[in-house]
Amino acid sequence: MHHRLAGLMGRGLLAVALAMALAACSTMNFSTFGGSQAEITPVADLGNYTADQALTEARAHFRNQDFGYSAALYKKFVELEPKNPEGYVGLGASYDRLGRFDLSDRVYASLYALTGGSTQYYNNLGYSYLLRGNLVGAATNFQKARSLDPANQVVAGNLTILANAAGVPRA
Numbered sequence: 001m002h003h004r005l006a007g008l009m010g011r012g013l014l015a016v017a018l019a020m021a022l023a024a025c026s027t028m029n030f031s032t033f034g035g036s037q038a039e040i041t042p043v044a045d046l047g048n049y050t051a052d053q054a055l056t057e058a059r060a061h062f063r064n065q066d067f068g069y070s071a072a073l074y075k076k077f078v079e080l081e082p083k084n085p086e087g088y089v090g091l092g093a094s095y096d097r098l099g100r101f102d103l104s105d106r107v108y109a110s111l112y113a114l115t116g117g118s119t120q121y122y123n124n125l126g127y128s129y130l131l132r133g134n135l136v137g138a139a140t141n142f143q144k145a146r147s148l149d150p151a152n153q154v155v156a157g158n159l160t161i162l163a164n165a166a167g168v169p170r171a
Contacts, residue, residue, distance in 0.1 A: 040071045040098065049073070051080040058090055067097040085115050089124060096128045104128055119149040127158055130165070138162050 043049075049057075058073035074091035081087055088111035095104035108125050115121060126141030139162055145155045 040068055040075075040100075043069060043072045043076075046072065046076050049076055049080075051077055051084075054080065055087070055090075058087075058094075062090060062094060065097075067094045070094040071098060071100075083114065085111060085120075088114065089120060092124060092128070096124075096131055099131075101128065101132055117144065117148075119145045119152055119155065121145075122148065123152070123155050123158060126162075130158070130162060135162060135166055 054073045054077040058070045062070035071094035078087040092104045092107035122141045122145035126138045129137035
């Protein structure tokens with residue numbers, strides 16, 4: 001099974017995930033501003049932002065797939081509002097889109113320390129693993145999310161993406 005999953009990854013898991021992810025997760029694309037995919041874009045006058053301004057702009061940049069900017073702004077929001085889980089969710093997702101899984105892992109650890117294992121936490125962590133090509137990790141976390149909220153349509157959509165990527169028929 002693991003060899004089959006690894007082979008499927010090599011033949012297009014990311015293409016399948018990228019094509020279907022827009023509907024299943026907030027936004028999905030590997031486009032950023034800057035010279036490299038893994039670049040977090042500096043934002044002018046970031047020190048002058050209020051928490052509300054940083055969050056509003058971070059959301060807008062994330063929706064527009066400007067993940068370098070959204071990462072910088074969500075990071076600012078987390079600095080200003082360290083007890084607000086929305087900042088960690090957005091920051092982790094932004095880092096995931098930048099392919100900076102080293103950073104998203106740290107953010108998800110902080111999110112877990114703040115909120116525990118919520119549906120959103122397990123869904124986002126599962127999606128992070130899906131982007132990395134770790135289908136077993138993705139499945140484990142999506143199943144945990146589904147066990148907490150069986151009717152959650154985002155989780156159901158991500159499980160469908162995972163099943164399609166792995167070539168597993170879904171009933």
